[in-house]
Structures are given as structure tokens and as C-alpha cells.
Amino acid sequence: MPPFSIVVAADQTSGIGLGGDLPWRLRKDMAHFLRLTSTVPRHGSQNDTAIAPAADFSTQTDHGVQRINACIMGRKTWESIPKKFRPLSGRFNVIVSHDPHYLAGEPEQLDPMVVSATSFEAALDLVQSLQASSGPAISDRPSIQIERVFLIGGSQLYSEGIESKECKYIFLTRIHATVECDAFFPEINGSEYTLxxxxxxxxxxxxxxxxxxxxxxxxxxxxxxxxxxxxRN
Structure with a gap:
């Protein structure tokens, strides 16, 4: 199972959503989310700390293989993204749905950067097959190599992800306010994670x-x- 990181924004009570949508609109945080999830490590190194120019955060191509990050999300999270912004550009989108035919008949079914998986574990297995690949692991897909992996919601997948030993970081935008929410991020165990x-x-x-x-x-x-x-400790 590949290592991954969680990305989430939450208020003081760990609220993350209301009515299937974000309860706030934070332009700067969305730009941060874009940069965080889109930036591909330079030279393919997970530990390359050299700072690139501000505009250089999209996918990279090495010898005909596109290097790209993956974002794993639940069906509700996918559907909460406005249609004009999905799939998330410059990232490999993996939608988790119990329905194996979830994308059937949808425009995204033909998009090479969108796939579905029936479980979080299946999504990670799919991503792992593309991490060390020099060619497509899925028919009719371009030659891609997955670099970093991010879990971006929703609550159920966060609950699974936070328990996984493969969860390396939790990138949490902590909003210093209490907002009406009906979806919440799970409690972060201090014995397993260090702030x-x-x-x-x-x-x-x-x-x-x-x-x-x-x-x-x-x-x-x-x-x-x-x-x-x-x-993670």
C-alpha cells in the first residue's frame, strides 16, 4: 500500500462540511490546496527540497511518461466539486464509490485522468500500480507515473485514512472559528500523530x-x- 497524506480544512470543532458542501469560501486556501496537491517533486524525488519558481507546480514529463500526483476522494466529495472545476486539473482523480459502474455514461468516463474504485484500499492499490510504472496500468490511459498521493475527503474516507499506517502527514487548515457543520473530521490521536x-x-x-x-x-x-x-509518529 503506498504512503499518502490527508488534506483537509476544519473549524475549531473539526467541522468540515454542511449539506454536502464547504461551509466557507476561502480563495487563498483553495489556491494553497491546488499548489499542495499539484506540485510534483522535482527529478521524481519525494525528498527534493529545492524551491521551484512559483508557477512551476504542474505535472512533469520524463521520457514520454507524465509524472502526476493523485487525489483520492469519495463520491460525495467528487460531486461537491462544481462541474466546471472537475476533474481536478493537473491531478489523477480517483473516485471511491461502491458502485463499480459509477462513471458509466458520464463525460468523465472518457477522461484519462479520472478513474473509480470500489473501496479506499482498491484506490490505493490502483495508485500503487501506477507509481513505479513506465507505462499505463489501465487500458486506454496515457503513460503516467504517480508521485504523491493525497486523500481529500470525505468524512468516511478520512476515518479510514487516518487509521492507516501509510498516512504520512495530515495537512490541516485550521479555521479559527466555529461554523455550522454536519460533517466532521475524526479526532487526531496524539499518540499516533504529532502536531x-x-x-x-x-x-x-x-x-x-x-x-x-x-x-x-x-x-x-x-x-x-x-x-x-x-x-505520523
Missing amino acids: LSAEEARSVLEEYTQQILETTAVEEGRYSYEYTVYR
Whole structure:
């Protein structure tokens, strides 16, 4: 099973959603999410810490093989993304649905960067088959190599993911407010994960985004929030 990281935004009570949608609209955080999940490690190294130019965060091609990150998400999370923004561009989209024919008849069925899996474990197995591949593991798909793997929701998959020993980091945007929510992020076990200091979090985020961050604290509209990082012990 490949290592992966969780990406989530939550309020002070760990609320993450309301009515199948985000209960807030944070443009800066969405830009951060894009950069975090899209940036491919330079030279294919998971530990390359060299900082790239700000615009250099999309997929890379090596010898005809496209290197790209994968985002795994549940069906409800996928459907909560406005149609004009899905699939998530520059990322390999894996939708988890118990329905093996979920994409049948949908426009995304023909998109080479969208697949479905019937479980979280099956999604990870699929991604793993593409991590060391020099060619397509799925028929009619381009030659791709998956680099980093991110789990982006929803609640049920977060509950599975946070328990996995393969979960390397939790990238949590902590919103310093209490907002009405009906979906929540599971409790983070302090014996399994360590909340990094602001300086340590910034270092990890700079490695992942290839961008220098002046601060992990953000002010936007009526909200203040912070980019936090939990590392598995």
C-alpha cells in the first residue's frame, strides 16, 4: 500500500462540511490546496527540497511518461466539486464509490485522468500500480507515473485514512472559528500523530509546494486560519 497524506480544512470543532458542501469560501486556501496537491517533486524525488519558481507546480514529463500526483476522494466529495472545476486539473482523480459502474455514461468516463474504485484500499492499490510504472496500468490511459498521493475527503474516507499506517502527514487548515457543520473530521490521536511547530510545518509545506511561505497564518475576509501539519509518529 503506498504512503499518502490527508488534506483537509476544519473549524475549531473539526467541522468540515454542511449539506454536502464547504461551509466557507476561502480563495487563498483553495489556491494553497491546488499548489499542495499539484506540485510534483522535482527529478521524481519525494525528498527534493529545492524551491521551484512559483508557477512551476504542474505535472512533469520524463521520457514520454507524465509524472502526476493523485487525489483520492469519495463520491460525495467528487460531486461537491462544481462541474466546471472537475476533474481536478493537473491531478489523477480517483473516485471511491461502491458502485463499480459509477462513471458509466458520464463525460468523465472518457477522461484519462479520472478513474473509480470500489473501496479506499482498491484506490490505493490502483495508485500503487501506477507509481513505479513506465507505462499505463489501465487500458486506454496515457503513460503516467504517480508521485504523491493525497486523500481529500470525505468524512468516511478520512476515518479510514487516518487509521492507516501509510498516512504520512495530515495537512490541516485550521479555521479559527466555529461554523455550522454536519460533517466532521475524526479526532487526531496524539499518540499516533504529532502536531508540528509552525516552523516545522512551514518547512514541510515548502518542500511539498516548492514555494517559500512567509507565514502559515492567513487572514481572509472574516476568517483567520492557519496551515498546520501533523506527522505520523
